[in-house]
Amino acid sequence: MRQHSHTAGMILLLGVITLAATGCRTITTQLSPGQIKVAIDIKDYRMGKTQVGVHFTDVSGDTVEFVHGETVQCNGVYLAYDSGFYAHLFGYGAYSGEVPLQPSNGTYTFTYTPAGGKAITIPVAVVNAPMHITQPHNGATVPIPNGSPLVVSYQASGLPNTGIYGVASDSRYHIAIGFTLDEPGSVSFKADNFQNFAPGPGNISLARVTNGAQGNTPFAQVSTSYENIQTIQITWQ
Secondary structure, three states: OOOOOHHHHHHHHHHHHHHOOOOOOEEOOOOOHHHEEEEEEEEEOOOOEEEEEEEEEEOOOOEEOOOOOOEEEEOOEEOEEEOOHHHHHHOOOEEEEEEEOOOOOOEEEEEEEOOOOOOEEEEEEOOOOOOOEEEOOOOOEEOOOOOOOEEEEEOOOOOOOEEEEEEEEEOOOOEEEEEEOOOOOEEEEOHHHHOOOOOEEEEEEEEEEEEEEEOOOOOOEEEEEEEEEEEEEEEEO
16 A cells, blocks of 8 residues: 555645635636735655645635746746646645655745746745654554544644644545644544444554745735645554
């Protein structure tokens, strides 16, 4: 079972919710930066490549898709507009891709270049707060919850504006979701969400999500969501 397959997809879904798209349309109107809101999401697994996504909206919250020659990059990698299943489900698309992993003191630099215009860069520093799940441990055998919730513990970071999103899954793509808006050191998954789980291989992922905002840009608004993610492989019993 690949570590980042289905569980990573559900973390992506949680990232979709985190971006909080409020509009229900996708528009292709050519807008000035001052008419655009930007929401950046970075998924840092501390291994392999980093998944990034940028959601552009107008001031009303409707998604903006660029069709006039605009480009979006992160650390030199062009990001592609994704309007797949989750995008249709939630009514928007985003520019996404995978970029080289940056060191703990590094920066992810996003570049928007309007058609025939000057590039605008948005640097987002790495949030150096790797997720570390302490219980259960990687490779553990975990009873499928029946009556009592599953409690997953982790090392808290103490960072402000930080919450936890968690996804548990089995090999048949059943999922359970838990979250907290702060960092109490553990997150609970309701037992009712495990009714269809089957014994065998599974994953548990926790994402430490640190939200921020940037001023002094030409855009109407820039918000950031930095996710430090760890996935462990377990066996459901």
